[in-house]
Amino acid sequence: MITLILLIIIYLAFISLGLPDSLLGVTWPAMRLEWGMSLDAAGLVAILTTGSTVLSSFASGHVVKRFGTGKVTFISCMITGMALLGISFSPSYFWLLLLAIPLGLGAGSVDTALNNYVALHFKSHHMSWLHCFWGVGATVGPIIMAQCMLLTDSWRFGYRTIGIIQLVLALVLFMSLPLWVKHRKISASSIIEDNQITTEKPIEKNVFKLKGVKYALSTFFFYCAVEFSVGLWGSSFLIHVKNISVETAASWVAMYYGGITIGRFISGFVTFKMSNKQMIRRGQIIAMTGSILLLLPLPHYALMGSLVLIGLGLAPIFPCMIHETPTRFGKNNSQIIIGYQMAFAYIGGAFFPPLFGVLARTVSLTLFPYYLILCIMIMFLSSETLTVHTKNI
Structure with a gap:
C-alpha cells in the first residue's frame, strides 16, 4: 500500500512538473502587450529559466544525497508554486525575469530527484509512464490557462491557478515525507526484478572517470536537440517548405507531441517484453525513419505521419536511458550522473534549436x-558506443 500511494504521489508530481512548461508560449503575446515588450524579449526569460534548471540539475545529485528525495521534491515544488504565484502578481517584465530563476531551480531539482528515485526503486514501465504523465501536465497547462483567460481576460489568473495547484501538491508532499523513509526501507530489502543490479560500483568522486559517462551525456544532449527542434521548427518547415497551411501545420506539430505522450504510455507495456537497450535502439531507428520521410515528396497526410513517427520513436529513449543509468554506472553514482544527464539534456534543448x-x-x-x-x-x-563500454554490466 505504501508503494502504491507513493507512486501515485510521484505521478502527480510529474504532472505538476509539466504544467508550467508550456505556459510562457501561451501567455507571452498578452504579457508583452501589457508591458510593452518586443516579441523576442521572451527569449531572455527562457534562457534564465533553462540556465537555472541546468545549474539545479548539476547540483541536485549532491543536494538529494544530503537531504533525501522527499524533502528535495517538497521544497522544489513549493519554490515552483511560489514563483508561479509571484509571476501572477508581477508588475513588470523585470519581475518576470527575476522569478524565472527560482522557477528553473525548482524544476531542475524535482526532475532529477524523481527520475533517479524511480530508476532505483521501480521497474522500467513506471519510468515510461512517469514521463507520459509529464506530457499530460504539459498538455493540461495551456488548457487551464486558456480557460482562465476566457473567464477573466487575463493571463494572471491562469498563473495563479497553476501556482496554487503546485502549492497544494507541495502540502501533499510534505504530508508524505514519512512514506519516503518507509518505502526506502521496504525497497532496500527487495530486489528490482527489471534491470537487476547484481554488482555495485563504489562511489566515484569524479563520475567522468566512469566508462561511458561522456557518451551517455552526448546521447541526452542530442536527444533533446532533436525533440526541441521538431517542436520549435517543425511548423515553420511544413509551412514554408511543404506549403502546408498555418492551422494544419500547428495541428500536425501537436500530433508530434501526442506521439511522444502516447508512445510513452505504450512503451510502458512494451518494456515487459523488451529491455531498455532494445527500446532505446528501436526508438532511434523509428525516429530516424520519420526524419528521412520528411525528405521525400510525399502527400501532405504522409508528412503528418512522419512527425508522429518521430514522436513515437523519441518516446522511449529518454525514460529508458534514465532507467538504465543505475545498471550502467551503479546506484551509488546514479543520482549524480542523472543530474548531469538532465543538465546536458536541457543544454542541448536550449542551444541547438536556436543554432539551427x-x-x-x-x-x-x-x-x-x-x-x-x-x-x-x-x-x-x-x-551504441555507451552500450559497448557497459556491455559487461
Whole structure:
C-alpha cells in the first residue's frame, strides 16, 4: 500500500512538473502587450529559466544525497508554486525575469530527484509512464490557462491557478515525507526484478572517470536537440517548405507531441517484453525513419505521419536511458550522473534549436530534415558506443 500511494504521489508530481512548461508560449503575446515588450524579449526569460534548471540539475545529485528525495521534491515544488504565484502578481517584465530563476531551480531539482528515485526503486514501465504523465501536465497547462483567460481576460489568473495547484501538491508532499523513509526501507530489502543490479560500483568522486559517462551525456544532449527542434521548427518547415497551411501545420506539430505522450504510455507495456537497450535502439531507428520521410515528396497526410513517427520513436529513449543509468554506472553514482544527464539534456534543448534557426536564416529551412538526421545519427552512435563500454554490466 505504501508503494502504491507513493507512486501515485510521484505521478502527480510529474504532472505538476509539466504544467508550467508550456505556459510562457501561451501567455507571452498578452504579457508583452501589457508591458510593452518586443516579441523576442521572451527569449531572455527562457534562457534564465533553462540556465537555472541546468545549474539545479548539476547540483541536485549532491543536494538529494544530503537531504533525501522527499524533502528535495517538497521544497522544489513549493519554490515552483511560489514563483508561479509571484509571476501572477508581477508588475513588470523585470519581475518576470527575476522569478524565472527560482522557477528553473525548482524544476531542475524535482526532475532529477524523481527520475533517479524511480530508476532505483521501480521497474522500467513506471519510468515510461512517469514521463507520459509529464506530457499530460504539459498538455493540461495551456488548457487551464486558456480557460482562465476566457473567464477573466487575463493571463494572471491562469498563473495563479497553476501556482496554487503546485502549492497544494507541495502540502501533499510534505504530508508524505514519512512514506519516503518507509518505502526506502521496504525497497532496500527487495530486489528490482527489471534491470537487476547484481554488482555495485563504489562511489566515484569524479563520475567522468566512469566508462561511458561522456557518451551517455552526448546521447541526452542530442536527444533533446532533436525533440526541441521538431517542436520549435517543425511548423515553420511544413509551412514554408511543404506549403502546408498555418492551422494544419500547428495541428500536425501537436500530433508530434501526442506521439511522444502516447508512445510513452505504450512503451510502458512494451518494456515487459523488451529491455531498455532494445527500446532505446528501436526508438532511434523509428525516429530516424520519420526524419528521412520528411525528405521525400510525399502527400501532405504522409508528412503528418512522419512527425508522429518521430514522436513515437523519441518516446522511449529518454525514460529508458534514465532507467538504465543505475545498471550502467551503479546506484551509488546514479543520482549524480542523472543530474548531469538532465543538465546536458536541457543544454542541448536550449542551444541547438536556436543554432539551427541561424542556419535556416543564413542558408535554408530545407536543411531541417538533414539536421534532424545528423542529430539522431550522433545520438545513435553515442548510445551504441555507451552500450559497448557497459556491455559487461
